[in-house]
Amino acid sequence: MQFGIFTIGDVTPDPTNGRTPSEHERIKAMVAIALKTEEVGLDVFATGEHHNPPFVPSSPTTMLGYIAARTKKLILSTATTLITTNDPVKIAEDYAMLQHLAEGRVDLMMGRGNTGPVYPWFGQDIRQGINLAKENYSLLYRLWREDVVNWEGKFRTPLQGFTSTPRPLDGVPPFVWHGSIRSPEIAEQAAFYGDGFFHNNIFWPAEHTRRMVQLYRRRYAYHGHGRPEEAIVGLGGQVFMRKNSQDAVREFRPYFDNAPVYGHGPSLEEFTEQTPLTVGSPQQVIERTLSFRETVGDYQRQLFLMDHAGLPLKTVLEQIDILGEEVVPVLRKEFAIGRPADVPDAPTHESLRAVREVSAA
């Protein structure tokens, strides 16, 4: 099972002292967080993609390429790549290039994005969001698998005799996850292609997550990719830890109360009860995270959101230390217990290359 960090890349004032980091500080903080993720033995770092303030990561492959050069084992991913408003040709090129530079340590998570004006800014129509996700991904899928593509669709100029370069490393396209919160069409898309499904459950009740993952698993089997338990599932998580759980609650509460997404709404206590947010001791985080398996079955990837709501970098790095030293080693051990042998790990470049070599032989 893979564990990692995902970041939205928001520039948010620290509510305890009113200080707002500069964009430059935030970008360097994201890099420091990625390096820390590898240092403490986690597997994945994923960056968001946004095209409006207060977010900085508009250019994910630039950032991930820099991180690739400074890491050895870390898998570089996105959360999410905007399949609606990016040109699928440019995604194919950028991420194939990144894949070569990172020696295959790359996968992507496709998402539609939730910021209305981004669509018109990039010349698209938000009412076509689902249709854009479908058409653009079907083109991207072909660009990585067919050397020469002839293609016509509704949303971009046709391609005649087009070859996307560089070709994917070892002829193995990056593994793709499809991220969605509430669109069953996206679970269906992931199932149709036999790709991974990431339910970004961090702001949602468990019952909703259970239904979406169950739908994806059933449709994965329906489309002939394997049994429902063999489908590739990822989940989000959001935690804040101190040795003493009361200290964690006291320290995190001002960040929670003023958080951009859910602040000024329900209490910390209500929100932790209704969503995966866990604020407490490392042991509480372990128990809560292990309970996700009861909701969705044995799964492949667990990403944690650690650096939002204005938390200072120093605190975030401490949190990732606790995650790497005290939480994830126990999770690896516990998740392995009772995990059926036929539940696959998340595909990596190596595993996909091995499959390709077997089928070519």
Add this chain to the structure above:
Amino acid sequence: MKLVAVSAGLSTPSSTRLLADRLAESARGELAAHDQEVETEVIELRELAVAVANNLVTGFPSPQLATAIDAVTGAHGLIAVTPVFTASYSGLFKSFFDLIDPDALTGKPVLVAATGGTARHSLVLEHALRPLFAYLHAAVVPTAVYAASEDWGSGGDEYTEGLPARIRRAGGELAALMAVRAVAQEPGEDDITALERQLSDLRFD
């Protein structure tokens, strides 16, 4: 059959709740007279006010609010009653219905009603509530009931019916519509199966 009344009254006791109860009793009695068993439930939005605001912020309902929304969307008939605030339905009333899926009330028999200090606001029913439920594709019965303070202590006159007669007429109309659309939901299919059916014609290549 299940009949749900939503009351947006804020005082306890409130005349809005009182009107909701009278309307529910009228529809229930009418259906009972035709051997139709009706279970009625009244939802007081006052008790859900904070949960409604939290849902607007977080995007998902608390368990208690989810139960209320399920009751409304699953009912065979709905009575929606609001006090008149600043020339329209109350903000709480609107916020609650803002949280209901736009398709969830399609075809549902709905009786709209309102209370106010003076009869001069009675057209709120026609220019605010009826369009709201028309947008939601609900089947709103012709008689909408407005109760001004004075209605609770007066009868009809030669030009207009009194409140009891209007309640009886509206309740009868709702009951008739509910009886016609007796089978609103067919249980037995879970959410996932319903979604799969919707998805079966999606194509991705």
